[in-house]
Amino acid sequence: MRKYLLVFVACLGSYAASAQADRQKMLASLDAKAPHYAALAQKIWEYAEVGYQEVKSAALLREDLQKEGFAVDSGMAGIPTAFVARYGSGKPVITLLAEYDALPGLAQEAVPVRKPIAGQKAGHACGHHLLGTGAVAAAVAVKNWLKDGHRTGTIQLVGTPAEEGGSGKVYLVREGIFKDTDVVLHWHPGDANSANPSSSLANITGKFRFRGVAAHAAASPERGRSALDAVEAMNYMVNMMREHIPSDARVHYIITKGGEAPNVVPDFAEVYYYARHKDRTVLQDIWKRIVKAAEGAALGTETRMEVEIIGGVYNLLAVETLAELMYKNLNIVGGVMYDAAEKNFAEQLSGTFGAAFGSIPKPGSAGQVAPYAAAGLLGSASTDVGDVSWVVPTAGMTAATWVPGTSAHSWQAVAAGGTSIGTKGMLVAAKTLALTAADLFTKPELIGKSRGEWEKARGENFRYEALLGDRKPALDYRK
Known part of the structure; x- marks a missing residue:
């Protein structure tokens, strides 16, 4: 009996080592393709297309996914720039969210002083060029992990236009795009690295x-x-x-x-x-x-x-089981480390913030992961991810794609997002999403636990009804 036990333990150890090696390989693949994804993000940063007008941005991400073997459907829910990309088969289905719309009136060169781009009417002041590209990078890494390990399950990416006021995801929820999904993972650019079960407005x-x-x-x-x-x-x-x-x-x-x-x-x-x-x-x-x-x-x-x-x-509905898992993986990945040129850029940009509303975080804090905070945190912004979170268990994170102290929807966010500071933060997010998805594929008990927590939080009699009613997508709201 002791001999068999030793063999079992040895096999278990070998399996764990193999699994860890696969995860490291997945992270290494993201590092190897970092220049490619940086170039994709830069193109979308230059396109700076506003909500529902993201024709070139959406096409760029779709084409990249198709080259990687994903089956891609476009024009979802009557929205020309919405799409769904899938790889694999069967359960579980893990879905990542991609955004790629810019904001009007915030064109800015990638320099640490205010310098609008002549003739350009919009800019990526919320970093959605990084958000969409980072989600694609994570989806491709997970796809390769599934393929190489002959694993079952489906990795799905949903391209969601017009997050900035256009409620693009609401129409996709209403259309039933997420009905077969087990868990949704998402991220957002920011000035810090965090993964908390917070809500929104x-x-x-x-x-x-x-x-x-x-x-x-x-x-x-x-x-x-x-x-x-x-x-x-x-x-x-x-x-x-x-x-x-x-x-x-x-x-x-x-x-x-x-x-x-x-x-x-x-x-x-x-x-x-x-x-x-x-x-x-x-x-x-x-x-x-x-x-x-x-x-x-x-x-x-x-x-x-x-x-x-x-x-x-809707407001975001937090699921602490998923948030804890994402936080664990964010700590494995770590924060953003600046080189000398990036430190110089960050210091110059920090000088434009002013200190009227409190102290400005040091640029070096981009290398840290914010402490975990239990459920109850409330963000000051709104997002159409909220509607998604009420129809499927959802978890999100932020990565330091901007210089610490940067405010979203500012020219400083556009500037930092157009540099290597932005793409380094994007890679932190892609790695964290990929590791979290891998955990969910290999530990189905986490999906079951999170779903039970989510159902309790929604309430027994919850029935989803979109706040915008039955209107068609507002495709011209930015024109």
Whole structure:
């Protein structure tokens, strides 16, 4: 008996060593292809295509996956720049998320001083060029790991357009794209390395359009009915309303159309609103009040009002079992180490932040992994990954693709994301996602445990309904 036990232990040790070697091989493959993925990310950074217009960016990622043997379907949920890439067969199905939309008005060269790119209207101020490419890199590494080890299961990547206000993933959820997925893994660029079971703010966005009567503003103003007056009246009422909504709610807007000339009473005006709160039911009540303000403004100015819901996303639903697994793997990978040129860039960029709102993290903190924090953390942003997390267990992380202290949606984020600082952080994320996926393929008990935790968090009677209703994708919202 002792002899058989020794043989069993030896076999077990040999298996563990082989598994570890396979994981190291997967990480080494990502290092070997780092220049290739850096070049892909750089192209998307240069394309800087806004939501639902990411034609070249989506095509670039699709082509790379097809060359790697993935079966790719495009035009999902009526969105030309959405796609699904699959490799393998059977269960489990692990899905990675890719984004690739840029933000309008933030074109910037990859230098540590403010220098807009002449003639360019958008920039990757949220790092989605890195996000999409990093997810593709991880998917390819996992594909090779499955293939080389003759393992069963499916690795899937879903290309999701228009995260920035367009709620692209919501339409994919509504279409049932994730119905066969066991776990979704995602990541986001940031100024630190972390993997916590945090939540986010639910969000509803919409454009309020007012139509009045044009007239000469000096010769016959009494004949006019100003659509701009309606917008301003609405904004005034909403701003007064802020005192009477929960203090942790967020409401912001821009006037997208205010008329053509001061001496013409505007017969058309438009204002674009965002509303956010951690509780989507509270958010829905706030949005109803915003709509009432718009209706009142139209009544008081004798104009007509129509509202178009552009986007609506749930808050993130955290699954601690998955977060702990991702955090373990992030610690194995480690943070981002700067070379001399990168340190110089980081120090110069840090000098542009200012310190009005507290101390600025040292550039060297990009090499660290933030301590793990249990469930209960609430982020200040919104994401359409939230909807995904309510239909399938989901976990995410951030990697230091930006100089510590950088704010998202800033020119500094665009600048750092266009350098090797960004691509080094991207590789940290790709490695962490790949290791986490491998664990889920080899340890199905983790999937079962996470699903039980997730179902409890959703509640017994949960039924998914998109906050944006049954509208079709807002393909022109950035035009």
